[in-house]
Amino acid sequence: MRALLCREFGPVSSLEVAEIPVPAPGEGEVLVRVEAAGLNFPDALMVQGKYQVRPALPFVPGMELAGVVEAVGARAGTLRPGDPVMATTATGAFAEYCAVPAGQVLPRPAALGADLAAASLLTFGTTLHALEDRAGLRAGETVLVLGAAGGVGTAAVSISHLLGARVIAAASSPARLEVCRRLGADFTIEYTTEDLRQRVKEITGGRGVDVVYDPVGGAFTEAALRSTGWGGRFLVIGFASGEIPRIPLNLALLNSRSILGVYWGDWSRRDPVRSAEALARIAAWLGQGRLAPVVSARLTLAEVSRGLEDLLQRRATGKLLAIP
Numbered sequence: 388m389r390a391l392l393c394r395e396f397g398p399v400s401s402l403e404v405a406e407i408p409v410p411a412p413g414e415g416e417v418l419v420r421v422e423a424a425g426l427n428f429p430d431a432l433m434v435q436g437k438y439q440v441r442p443a444l445p446f447v448p449g450m451e452l453a454g455v456v457e458a459v460g461a462r463a464g465t466l467r468p469g470d471p472v473m474a475t476t477a478t479g480a481f482a483e484y485c486a487v488p489a490g491q492v493l494p495r496p497a498a499l500g501a502d503l504a505a506a507s508l509l510t511f512g513t514t515l516h517a518l519e520d521r522a523g524l525r526a527g528e529t530v531l532v533l534g535a536a537g538g539v540g541t542a543a544v545s546i547s548h549l550l551g552a553r554v555i556a557a558a559s560s561p562a563r564l565e566v567c568r569r570l571g572a573d574f575t576i577e578y579t580t581e582d583l584r585q586r587v588k589e590i591t592g593g594r595g596v597d598v599v600y601d602p603v604g605g606a607f608t609e610a611a612l613r614s615t616g617w618g619g620r621f622l623v624i625g626f627a628s629g630e631i632p633r634i635p636l637n638l639a640l641l642n643s644r645s646i647l648g649v650y651w652g653d654w655s656r657r658d659p660v661r662s663a664e665a666l667a668r669i670a671a672w673l674g675q676g677r678l679a680p681v682v683s684a685r686l687t688l689a690e691v692s693r694g695l696e697d698l699l700q701r702r703a704t705g706k707l708l709a710i711p
Contacts, residue, residue: 389711390482391688394445396436399695402448404688410479410486412460417489419472422454422501424480426686426707427509427538428602428627429652431695433478439650442478449480449709452487453495453504463489471495473504473670475512475655480505481691483711490659493666496674503673506680506706510542511669512662513624513651517600518546520654520661521647522620526551528597531587531614533607534627535572536563538698538706541681543600544570549677552598555590557583557607559701566681566704583607587614595619595642605630612638612646619644627701681705 392405412418430448432438453473456466466472466489474492479485495504518524530547534540535556547554548571556567557576564575576586587596595616601608605628612621612634619642639646655662672678683704686694694707 388483389688390447391449391691391709392445393434393448396434396441396444399431399434399692399699402434402692402695407447407482409484412458412463412486414461415463415489416460416486417456417463417466417472417474417492418458418484418486419452419454419474419492420457421452421480421483421485421711423452423505423685424449424709424711425451425505425507425509426691426694426698426709427451428625428698431699434695439653440477447479447482449476449478449482449485451475451505451508452480452485453501457484459489466492466494471497471501473501473508475508475666481688481709481711490663493663493670496670499670499673502682502685502708502710503680506682506708507669507673507678508666509651510539510680510706511546511678512655512666513539513649514542514546514600515665515669516651516654517622517624517649518543518550518598521649522598522622524550524552524598527553529553529555529591530598530600531555531557531596531611532567532572532600533557533611534601534603534701535567536704537602537627537701538703539602539624541566541570541705543602544572545678547600548572549672555587555596563704570681578607583610584614591616598622600624603627604632608632609634609638612644615642615644617642621646623648627698682708684708685710
């Protein structure tokens with residue numbers, strides 16, 4: 388089968404398309420014929436050896452996919468060949484076939500295409516866990532989303548809106564903010580030309596926001612934390628800017644703020660039952676049309692390196708897909 392192979396940790400440009408054997412599903416695994424796979428920022432970090440997990444070399448990157456069951460291993464549950472599915476996996480999605488633990492495979496609603504399914508699980512899964520489990524978001528509260536036009540950013544705008552929150556989307560250009568408005572953002576901030584703290588004060592009448600969702604890090608993190616009101620919750624999602632900010636801890640003391648780390652991947656492994664329940668809710672929302680990912684490009688395996696570089700440079704809007 389054709390697969391995108393990482394032979395050594397290094398720049399994403401070093402990835403190569405290679406012919407490798409089709410994996411056989413082991414006990415408790417399902418072999419999926421991959422119709423689409425989502426590109427995510429952690430994929431690029433993993434290829435560079437900068438992610439929390441360093442797989443054994445060589446490996447095929449890719450953490451989320453959708454397709455059709457090709458074969459099943461022993462004790463793999465009720466899934467059968469021919470079933471349309473969507474799944475998360477530690478690695479292996481950027482290939483024509485991928486063996487996935489059965490517990491990480493969901494039935495795919497008949498009305499949901501493989502491309503939209505593959506663009507949904509990591510970003511929406513991370514966001515739902517962050518907003519509900521970590522921040523305890525309540526309807527009527529105000530959420531400030533940084534990097535709001537990116538993959539997890541668009542997911543945060545959509546999920547916050549769906550949960551009944553008031554959404555302030557911050558992004559770097561009018562075109563990217565227009566994407567956020569279409570997803571339900573109530574207010575927007577172009578933070579390359581506007582003062583983030585001042586605009587938040589204007590929008591909230593000086594009260595501040597209840598929750599900040601920050602997948603970016605870097606220069607705007609401290610300003611966003613200072614923009615939270617009493618009891619505000621600051622969600623640390625990631626560092627797409629490449630800069631891990633140093634935050635004065637007195638800012639947590641002031642206004643009784645909470646700084647909350649979000650590591651959805653490890654949480655989902657530690658609590659697979661609740662994670663599966665959350666992903667099933669997301670699949671249902673997708674099937675009902677209540678959620679829809681923003682897909683800006685569909686790439687061949689040979690083009691995935693360029694797509695990962697676009698994620699690293701924050702040039703992408705919404706999600707990018709690989710179509711093996």
